[in-house]
């Protein structure tokens with residue numbers, strides 16, 4: 001019989017895990033039995049709420065302040081997570097930023113900021129966690145995006161940064177084998193209930209073969225899949241988009 005808690009005895013660090021998709025992934029891995037560390041930058045209140053909800057699932061939970069664009073802050077957060085949880089089996093590089101800007105209006109500052117959080121941070125956090133993940137024959141799961149595959153004209157910096165995160169996934173899968181398996185989840189249109197985005201999501205649902213947008217739980221299920229998958233699955237980008245990219 002398959003265990004309902006395949007991650008019992010394992011530990012997971014989820015960056016940007018206080019709310020939205022990061023929170024959903026943290027809860028999914030906790031439900032699967034893993035002890036959890038989440039990082040937050042501005043969302044301290046949401047991080048506390050998420051900690052309460054994770055703890056209610058009967059696993060250990062810790063929340064750590066961290067700016068994933070800062071090498072020193074990343075090293076401290078990883079060190080603290082390992083100290084609190086006693087080791088690291090799974091890293092989910094979830095923290096990122098999204099921004100809509102016309103191509104000719106993107107500033108150097110905007111370009112660099114998006115690359116720092118979306119492409120450089122998964123590298124920085126993974127590198128800081130390497131030693132610990134190697135010890136446990138662990139896993140890295142990067143959050144990519146449909147925007148890393150399709151060219152969205154008002155998101156040149158975001159799309160390019162997520163394409164970089166996809167390639168980083170493939171490079172790390174090869175470079176860090178055989179100890180560490182590295183994969184990415186690339187969400188499509190995920191409706192997290194923002195009121196202002198309702199008309200946009202209605203339009204997107206019509207264009208999507210599955211005739212709806214995705215949910216946070218569906219993305220978290222893909223993260224859980226990689227977290228519990230055989231180690232032989234590595235270097236893969238799993239697009240979760242209801243067929244929108246087809």
Ligand SMILES: NC(=O)c1ccc[n+]([C@@H]2O[C@H](COP(=O)([O-])OP(=O)(O)OC[C@H]3O[C@@H](n4cnc5c(N)ncnc54)[C@H](OP(=O)(O)O)[C@@H]3O)[C@@H](O)[C@H]2O)c1
Nearest residue numbers: 016020021040041042043067068094095096143145187190
């Ligand atoms: N939502 C979607 O439809 C969608 C679609 C495609 C891909 N994705 C990807 O899936 C992941 C999660 O999506 P989401 O919409 O839930 O993300 P989000 O709300 O835009 O961001 C997640 C978290 O990232 C953290 N973060 C941003 N910059 C940071 C920094 N410099 N240092 C530390 N933390 C930082 C924020 O933490 P604080 O709030 O604590 O500051 C934020 O809560 C992201 O990688 C995103 O690109 C999402």
